Amino acid sequence: MTRLRVTPGYRRGRDRLYVSRRDGMAVAWYDKSTGRINLLTGAARDDVLAALAPYLAGEVTVGPAPVPTPAELDRLSLHPDDDLAPNRPGEALHAALDHEEPAPGPRLPALAALRRRRDPRRTELAAQQLLGAALDALEGAGWRVLHSIPLPGAARIDHLAIGPAGVLTVRTLAAGGHRVRVADPLVATGRGAPLPHLRWARRDAERASLALATAVRPVLALAGTHPHSALPAPPDVRVLRETDIAALASVGGVLKPADIEALYATARNRHTWHRA
Structure with a gap:
């Protein structure tokens, strides 16, 4: 061999x-x-x-x-190129930023270094890592999590969580310590322009539901939001702070362990998402 x-x-x-x-x-x-x-x-x-x-x-x-186990058999029979389980939170951002990383050599000019620090993609990556870690911590409560799922058309689902409370698509929004204002479908952080994050979260869930042939609920997860932000949300979208993620461990009654493993085995296969 x-x-x-x-x-x-x-x-x-x-x-x-x-x-x-x-x-x-x-x-x-x-x-x-x-x-x-x-x-x-x-x-x-x-x-x-x-x-x-x-x-x-x-x-x-x-x-x-x-x-x-059946889940391990699914993992071992899946070609490494088709397995999404190794994806890190923000995998696509990692790839883009690593590609632009300067080669070893003289120190970057001060202006170039400042631009790198202010790159909004780095803020987004930090938010995805924070939320990804919070979701991964649910594994002990029977949850299975995937990150940075590629969809047709260059779109991505930030996180997919499958557990006793059902299947969730989790869209990450970096609040940067600012207050958050929600006016369905718009969400604004600080003085930033409102953007249709709730609409985008619903779309992620719809595409996941189509790919997995099961009900999927959208979540908008806020990283670093101001503690006094009011977070009203419509009944079909959960809006959570990163500190709220741990509470999902106590929610159940939707999926049994065998169902969770079966859905996870399907979701981790890259080809599953070609029909989303």
Whole structure:
């Protein structure tokens, strides 16, 4: 076995590395939290260790994989290029900003450095990371979360959360510590011009519902809003602060664990979203 590929898996952070052949067939995975390399049937131990060598630190144990769950089987059968689970919050912004990062060399002129700091995309990325972390923390309560889901036409769903309370699309808005004013469908932060964020949040949910063939509720999540902001919202869109996300852990009664895993397996496949 040669030319194995290593792909990170996102689960409360990038805590797993999956090893697969170039055709996408998984042969092993490395669990960072336990330091164990799990080999699937037919995997060549030496080849797997060679592929993972650059990523290993300290002692590891190697052995046959435990009997995989249905969700794990779905993960292992999905080609790495088609799996959305490794996406970080704000993945597209990461890619764009990394592409523009200057090459190592002399220090940037002061004006150029100032422009970089004021780039609104960096503020948006920070907001998506904040909300993404809050959503990932729901995993212990039975939730599954995906970030930066690409849609046809270059659009993206910031976050998709699937859990006991149902399926939610979460659109992120960076408030920057300003007061937020909501007048459906418009939302304004500080002195900024009102924009139809509620309409956009509804559209995200509609497209997700079409792709997943299930009911999806829209959420507009505000990062860093002024504590005295009043957040009225229509009954069909939830408007939450980042500090409100944790309360979703206590909400249930809509989806059973098996339904959550089945929807998550469908949602993580990039091809699912081609029909959205």
